[in-house]
Amino acid sequence: MKTRILPLILGSTLLQPLKAQDSLLTEVPVNAPRHRLFTAGSMAFELDTTLLKLRPGGDLTAALQYSGIPVGTQSPGGLTTLQNRGTQTAQNTLYWNGVPLNSPALGSLDLNWFRSMPGDEWTYVASGQTSLHGSGSAGGSLYLDQRVGGEQGVNLVAGVGGYGWRSLRLNLRTAPGTWQFRSSFLREQAEMNYPYEHPRGGDSIRQNAGYAILGFQQGLAWNMGKSTKAEAQVWVQQHQLQIPGNIYSLNRKEEQGDFFVRTALLVRHKAKRGVWRGTVSWNSERETYLNLNARIDDTNSAQQFYSEAEYRLVYRKILISCGVTGIYVQASGGQKRNAERYQGAFYLMAKGNWGRHDLELGQRLEGTSDGLFSGWAPSLGYVFHMSDRWRLKAKAQRHYRFPTLNDFYWYPGGNPDLKPEKGYQSEAGVWFVTTRDQPAAEAGIQIFSLLVDNWVLWVTQENTGQPTPRNVREVWSRGAEFLGKLAFRAGEMDFILTGSCRYTRAEVVKSNRLPDAAVGHQLRYTPYWNGGATFAVTRKAWKILLGTRYMGTRNELANENPSGEVDAYLLTDLTLGYDFKFGSSGGTLSLAADNVLNTAYAHFRNQPMPGRFIKAQIQLNLQ
Amino acid sequence: MKKTLILSVLVVLTACKKDEPDNTPAGKDYASGVFITNEGMFSSGSGTLGWYDPEKKQYHEGVFGAANGFELGSVVQSIARHNGRAYIVVNNSGRVEVMDVASLDSKGSIGGLSSPRSFSPCNAGTGLITDWVSNSVKVVDLASNTVTHSLTAGEGPEQMLWVNNALWVANSGGFVRDSTIFIFSDPCSGSEVHTTLTVGDNPGSLAVDANGKVWVLCAGYQDWANPANDTPGRLMRINPANNSVELDVDLGSMHPARLQTSPDGNTLYFLSSFYGGELYSFPIQQTTAPASAFISGSFYGFGVDPDNGEIYLSDALTFDQNGVIYRYDTQGTLIHQFTGGVVPGNFSFE
Numbered sequence: 016m017k018t019r020i021l022p023l024i025l026g027s028t029l030l031q032p033l034k035a036q037d038s039l040l041t042e043v044p045v046n047a048p049r050h051r052l053f054t055a056g057s058m059a060f061e062l063d064t065t066l067l068k069l070r071p072g073g074d075l076t077a078a079l080q081y082s083g084i085p086v087g088t089q090s091p092g093g094l095t096t097l098q099n100r101g102t103q104t105a106q107n108t109l110y111w112n113g114v115p116l117n118s119p120a121l122g123s124l125d126l127n128w129f130r131s132m133p134g135d136e137w138t139y140v141a142s143g144q145t146s147l148h149g150s151g152s153a154g155g156s157l158y159l160d161q162r163v164g165g166e167q168g169v170n171l172v173a174g175v176g177g178y179g180w181r182s183l184r185l186n187l188r189t190a191p192g193t194w195q196f197r198s199s200f201l202r203e204q205a206e207m208n209y210p211y212e213h214p215r216g217g218d219s220i221r222q223n224a225g226y227a228i229l230g231f232q233q234g235l236a237w238n239m240g241k242s243t244k245a246e247a248q249v250w251v252q253q254h255q256l257q258i259p260g261n262i263y264s265l266n267r268k269e270e271q272g273d274f275f276v277r278t279a280l281l282v283r284h285k286a287k288r289g290v291w292r293g294t295v296s297w298n299s300e301r302e303t304y305l306n307l308n309a310r311i312d313d314t315n316s317a318q319q320f321y322s323e324a325e326y327r328l329v330y331r332k333i334l335i336s337c338g339v340t341g342i343y344v345q346a347s348g349g350q351k352r353n354a355e356r357y358q359g360a361f362y363l364m365a366k367g368n369w370g371r372h373d374l375e376l377g378q379r380l381e382g383t384s385d386g387l388f389s390g391w392a393p394s395l396g397y398v399f400h401m402s403d404r405w406r407l408k409a410k411a412q413r414h415y416r417f418p419t420l421n422d423f424y425w426y427p428g429g430n431p432d433l434k435p436e437k438g439y440q441s442e443a444g445v446w447f448v449t450t451r452d453q454p455a456a457e458a459g460i461q462i463f464s465l466l467v468d469n470w471v472l473w474v475t476q477e478n479t480g481q482p483t484p485r486n487v488r489e490v491w492s493r494g495a496e497f498l499g500k501l502a503f504r505a506g507e508m509d510f511i512l513t514g515s516c517r518y519t520r521a522e523v524v525k526s527n528r529l530p531d532a533a534v535g536h537q538l539r540y541t542p543y544w545n546g547g548a549t550f551a552v553t554r555k556a557w558k559i560l561l562g563t564r565y566m567g568t569r570n571e572l573a574n575e576n577p578s579g580e581v582d583a584y585l586l587t588d589l590t591l592g593y594d595f596k597f598g599s600s601g602g603t604l605s606l607a608a609d610n611v612l613n614t615a616y617a618h619f620r621n622q623p624m625p626g627r628f629i630k631a632q633i634q635l636n637l638q
Numbered sequence: 639m640k641k642t643l644i645l646s647v648l649v650v651l652t653a654c655k656k657d658e659p660d661n662t663p664a665g666k667d668y669a670s671g672v673f674i675t676n677e678g679m680f681s682s683g684s685g686t687l688g689w690y691d692p693e694k695k696q697y698h699e700g701v702f703g704a705a706n707g708f709e710l711g712s713v714v715q716s717i718a719r720h721n722g723r724a725y726i727v728v729n730n731s732g733r734v735e736v737m738d739v740a741s742l743d744s745k746g747s748i749g750g751l752s753s754p755r756s757f758s759p760c761n762a763g764t765g766l767i768t769d770w771v772s773n774s775v776k777v778v779d780l781a782s783n784t785v786t787h788s789l790t791a792g793e794g795p796e797q798m799l800w801v802n803n804a805l806w807v808a809n810s811g812g813f814v815r816d817s818t819i820f821i822f823s824d825p826c827s828g829s830e831v832h833t834t835l836t837v838g839d840n841p842g843s844l845a846v847d848a849n850g851k852v853w854v855l856c857a858g859y860q861d862w863a864n865p866a867n868d869t870p871g872r873l874m875r876i877n878p879a880n881n882s883v884e885l886d887v888d889l890g891s892m893h894p895a896r897l898q899t900s901p902d903g904n905t906l907y908f909l910s911s912f913y914g915g916e917l918y919s920f921p922i923q924q925t926t927a928p929a930s931a932f933i934s935g936s937f938y939g940f941g942v943d944p945d946n947g948e949i950y951l952s953d954a955l956t957f958d959q960n961g962v963i964y965r966y967d968t969q970g971t972l973i974h975q976f977t978g979g980v981v982p983g984n985f986s987f988e
Contacts, residue, residue, distance in 0.1 A: 214708035263683035263711030266732045266752065308730075308753060308771055310813050427862030475913050475957045481862070487956065532959050532977075539958060571679055572980060574959040578700055579684065579980070620682040621709075 055375035056396030056410030057142035073131030083515030092226025101492035101521025102154030120317035122419035146377030163236035176630030179206030197234035211623035289328030315348030333367035454503030492521035516546035533573035542567035558592035584616035676979025685714030760826035787828030811840035838872035848903030855897035941985025
């Protein structure tokens with residue numbers, strides 16, 4: 016029965032908690048990234064790669080939203096950020112093959128810089144991962160793992176859609192001898208001049224919202240022998256973006272260009288008792304910003320060297336991972352002083368099993384050359400297997416986040432006196448899992464509490480009028496999250512239902528700047544409620560995916576005045592897919608209608624998003 | 639069963655929309671109260687117009703939006719009254735909204751502007767608007783709300799002041815630096831003929847005192863990369879008869895803004911900093927910098943009621959929430975304190 020249900024399909028891994036976190040290892044895992052090994056007690060799930068394949072453009076943002084992760088978007092190609100558990104973008108980090116990819120200088124993460132390529136594996140951990148990763152992971156972590164190996168062949172994906180949307184992705188995998196290659200090419204562009212209803216009438220076409228992405232990735236792996244494997248990856252990407260003004264500022268002209276070069280070298284070596292893993296990475300970012308209104312034409316650049324050495328072993332059935340990381344970040348440009356920072360960390364993780372009990376311990380210590388120090392950052396994760404189907408999970412940890420180079424050295428306004436954000440978080444939940452019976456079901460509910468002191472907020476400096484970061488507030492975010500999935504077969508049809516729902520109360524509990532009416536109120540643009548659901552059906556070669564995402568009411572004002580309220584929205588996306596074969600090759604045709612009900616909505620006030628948006632895509636898999 | 643469940647979820651998700659608050663005080667003669675412009679959050683276009691009833695000590699937020707069904711736009715900069723209409727300058731939207739003062743009804747808008755800062759009437763049918771990015775003063779036909787001429791100004795033209803039938807324009811430096819006042823002799827006709835007066839760095843505001851002398855408040859220059867290049871703020875008195883500088887007061891490290899006078903013209907007021915300063919008073923006979931603040935605090939906006947001399951000060955707090963407005967009498971005693979809109983900055987009295 017199990018084999019009959021699990022291959023279902025479309026969406027089969029959506030919202031699926033990682034099984035690895037609850038299973039114990041008697042052998043040292045060589046290739047598994049750390050985030051798959053140490054998530055006991057966390058809310059972790061893989062994003063559905065099948066879904067990402069079917070969605071034209073490899074729409075990562077929608078996949079996150081279907082999973083109930085709040086994502087804020089100014090425009091379709093514009094700044095798109097995670098708001099997991101009330102946190103802001105710099106409190107969530109994206110890891111590419113274990114290397115942090117947030118902007119080295121800004122600390123921020125723009126999801127629009129990322130499109131999913133065939134073979135990519137995306138994992139989201141909603142819980143903080145500070146002892147595992149350090150500064151910047153207090154909110155949550157998004158993992159992109161790209162294997163150089165895998166099924167060989169050529170994968171070509173081409174799409175067209177409304178508002179000038181065009182997408183072309185090419186993925187090539189080959190493995191001659193002991194070598195493995197992966198090459199990926201991406202081109203996507205859109206004009207995004209979509210209509211909307213202006214409250215004054217008249218102007219009703221979104222202007223200056225276009226974007227263009229040009230990217231290239233090259234992966235290379237070499238099996239150097241039975242015990243050693245080296246893997247190198249290069250990622251070059253150009254991102255050109257128009258920044259639209261709000262609907263009352265149509266004459267604003269802002270543009271941004273980002274050019275990235277990312278490299279990573281990963282080496283794994285099986286030693287006698289354990290496994291050595293080494294990572295070296297260099298990331299470069301060059302940003303050009305043009306604001307015709309403010310007469311700013313500015314170029315800023317930043318680069319990051321990342322190195323990590325990890326040793327893993329299993330001792331009396333306890334998996335132990337310890338390592339050190341070293342980071343060098345340098346930034347310069349028109350609006351950054353020439354600034355640099357050295358950062359070093361030590362971590363120790365351990366996970367073991369005693370009967371029905373899984374226990375995970377973590378510890379981390381981190382400091383920087385400009386005087387920032389984390390103090391000990393321990394974590395404790397626990398899973399109690401009540402039965403084969405029921406589990407209790409809990410996790411507690413201390414977290415921190417260092418101010419970024421931008422916070423410290425941006426001029427005018429940088430504030431080198433900032434203190435690191437710090438605090439505690441805890442969570443607990445109950446989970447039900449069954450894959451033996453028809454139907455297969457999996458569901459869990461988790462409550463969380465996240466306390467952040469010295470929250471860094473950019474405010475207006477009183478004596479100069481320039482924006483400056485301050486440790487303004489203390490925030491307590493707490494809430495509950497639900498994830499559920501049901502899969503069953505009826506006749507020739509396979510069904511999948513998934514749902515997620517979150518309640519987040521992210522309240523300012525203390526302010527260092529008084530009077531501050533924000534105290535006692537929800538953080539800006541943080542919804543109390545949000546969620547997502549998918550309904551997928553497959554019958555032979557046909558697939559139908561109905562995805563919904565709900566974003567509750569947000570407020571643009573820190574004191575939650577009703578005048579700043581931004582309406583909730585519920586969006587429905589419909590995707591149809593058809594698999595076809597020719598010879599030993601095959602492909603998929605898909606047709607998507609995003610916002611199929613043509614709902615008028617905006618995530619940020621007066622920043623209207625597109626109505627119904629049709630996209631078509633063909634995917635060819637050539638062996 | 640499934641249909642019922644899905645329908646129920648949809649109903650729950652969409653049913654909880656709040657009613658819009660009614661911000662329109664019925665039966666009011668708006669012309670008699672105080673209009674307060676609120677810039678709004680910079681990126682969202684949520685600037686508003688508030689109205690304050692000094693007698694009842696009641697504040698009504700968002701009166702323009704409530705009356706007209708749409709918002710003013712992005713960064714509501716200033717407001718000026720002329721011939722029963724209010725000209726509301728919306729900086730980041732590049733527009734000036736025209737509103738009937740009595741009814742609050744929109745009477746159109748003036749476009750073709752890049753970064754308008756302030757409005758001043760020329761005559762019954764003509765108005766003037768300073769425009770930062772284009773470094774110009776726009777001449778506007780108020781019947782058609784269209785720009786008819788553009789007068790070249792210095793960097794960042796800010797406040798305008800009519801003195802003896804000539805228009806004084808303070809070139810505030812905008813995004814860079816300037817130290818001039820342009821005096822146009824006949825701007826209403828579109829004539830660019832002007833006299834250039836050199837003053838301190840970045841003059842932003844102007845006032846005429848009881849003796850007919852013109853006071854210029856210069857913010858001074860701030861070099862963010864190298865503070866050693868900063869120049870001090872200055873308060874200068876100029877005789878408009880011959881445009882000579884009669885008094886030049888060094889305000890030290892202060893970068894002052896928003897110069898205003900008491901109704902009798904015998905006392906000057908200004909804020910020590912544009913974004914969060916204390917209020918200083920300066921009797922016109924004084925010749926040295928004031929030693930201490932008249933009203934302490936962190937004030938962003940400021941206005942003086944020309945009828946009774948009462949002082950209105952606004953605190954924008956952290957610029958991401960509703961600000962607080964303080965109303966003082968001429969002795970600096972607090973009369974009333976109330977919550978305003980987001981980043982309240984400018985006041986207009988009857």
